[in-house]
Amino acid sequence: MISYLEKFKEYLKSKGLKFTPERKIILEEVFLIHTHFDSEILYKKICGRTKKISRATIYRTLPLLTDSELIKEVLQQNGRAYYEHIFGHGHHDHLLCVKCGRVIEFYNKNIEKLQERICNEYDFSPTDHKLGIRGYCKKCKK
Amino acid sequence: MISYLEKFKEYLKSKGLKFTPERKIILEEVFLIHTHFDSEILYKKICGRTKKISRATIYRTLPLLTDSELIKEVLQQNGRAYYEHIFGHGHHDHLLCVKCGRVIEFYNKNIEKLQERICNEYDFSPTDHKLGIRGYCKKCKK
DNA sequence: GTTTTAATTGAGAATCATTCTCAATTAGAA
DNA sequence: TTCTAATTGAGAATGATTCTCAATTAAAAC
Ligand SMILES: [Mn+2]
Ligand SMILES: [Mn+2]
Ligand SMILES: [Zn+2]
Ligand SMILES: [Zn+2]
Numbered sequence: 606m607i608s609y610l611e612k613f614k615e616y617l618k619s620k621g622l623k624f625t626p627e628r629k630i631i632l633e634e635v636f637l638i639h640t641h642f643d644s645e646i647l648y649k650k651i652c653g654r655t656k657k658i659s660r661a662t663i664y665r666t667l668p669l670l671t672d673s674e675l676i677k678e679v680l681q682q683n684g685r686a687y688y689e690h691i692f693g694h695g696h697h698d699h700l701l702c703v704k705c706g707r708v709i710e711f712y713n714k715n716i717e718k719l720q721e722r723i724c725n726e727y728d729f730s731p732t733d734h735k736l737g738i739r740g741y742c743k744k745c746k747k
Numbered sequence: 748m749i750s751y752l753e754k755f756k757e758y759l760k761s762k763g764l765k766f767t768p769e770r771k772i773i774l775e776e777v778f779l780i781h782t783h784f785d786s787e788i789l790y791k792k793i794c795g796r797t798k799k800i801s802r803a804t805i806y807r808t809l810p811l812l813t814d815s816e817l818i819k820e821v822l823q824q825n826g827r828a829y830y831e832h833i834f835g836h837g838h839h840d841h842l843l844c845v846k847c848g849r850v851i852e853f854y855n856k857n858i859e860k861l862q863e864r865i866c867n868e869y870d871f872s873p874t875d876h877k878l879g880i881r882g883y884c885k886k887c888k889k
Numbered sequence: 890g891t892t893t894t895a896a897t898t899g900a901g902a903a904t905c906a907t908t909c910t911c912a913a914t915t916a917g918a919a
Numbered sequence: 920t921t922c923t924a925a926t927t928g929a930g931a932a933t934g935a936t937t938c939t940c941a942a943t944t945a946a947a948a949c
Binding site for chain 3: 763764765767769770799800801802803804807826
Binding site for chain 1: 823826842844845851853855857858861862865866868869870871872873874875876877878879880881882883884885888
């Protein structure tokens with residue numbers, strides 16, 4: 606049971622990068638947030654909770670966390686990139702309510718299998734995928 | 748068999764908007780392009796082929812074409828939005844090669860059905876969806 | 890056809906997320 | 920402790936997209 610902290614440290618070491626206090630703070634904040642977040646949400650939470658870290662550093666760290674498979678970019682909306690932490694969580698896809706913004710996560714093994722089959726057909730070697738279904742949630746469909 | 752031109756005209760009329768020469772040119776160019784395109788590609792093709800239309804007008808027209816279901820935003824990459832025309836074409840999803848950029852279109856009825864089932868489970872009323880599988884295409888997997 | 894008016898256009902400014910620059914700092918190997 | 924390449928913060932730069940506004944025009948009403 607390797608921790609996200611160890612995983613990040615190993616990743617950094619493997620790339621000849623340093624484990625800095627700023628990176629530690631960002632990493633920890635990312636795993637305190639249990640919803641989708643963008644760089645600004647992260648920036649404000651860190652400023653409020655710990656110490657000020659520049660936006661530049663946050664923007665520089667997000668790709669490191671993505672490369673090390675600790676977080677994932679889940680969607681782009683209004684020109685902003687949204688992320689979620691994925692370490693310790695199973696893969697899932699999303700239902701997105703276009704009215705209230707609610708996000709529902711789901712997982713369907715058969716869809717995953719069918720995707721594999723399609724990749725085989727096209728001789729395509731998948732690394733990851735995103736399935737987002739937009740529409741109206743229970744409450745918003747009236 | 749209504750044409751895309753008629754469909755756009757009807758949409759504009761229904762919204763109290765005008766059918767202008769600029770909108771006609773943009774519409775026609777969009778249906779001459781049979782790949783994914785962004786605003787810049789569209790801008791340059793129009794400048795080269797017909798007459799100069801300002802970027803502002805192109806940016807203002809793309810949402811009209813989207814709302815009228817003539818085109819669809821297929822993905823966002825490098826901060827740019829990519830579209831494809833969908834009028835007259837069946838729904839499909841995409842395999843995206845992360846190395847060479849190749850885009851493969853596919854359609855799988857069973858995946859579509861499973862999505863409907865999931866929406867039912869969550870009492871969710873879908874409007875549209877996007878499934879993008881990233882990875883390495885036949886040529887790039889070596 | 891003429892009038893009327895709200896919609897549209899182009900040019901450039903503004904916005905805003907993200908990236909870049911660079912001087913000062915620092916992690917971590919030796 | 921020393922050494923050096925990596926990192927940081929502040930602010931400038933970038934670049935896609937949106938906005939502003941004066942001049943133009945589609946098309947409804949006459
Ligand atoms: Mn999620
Ligand atoms: Mn396509
Ligand atoms: Zn909702
Ligand atoms: Zn390829």
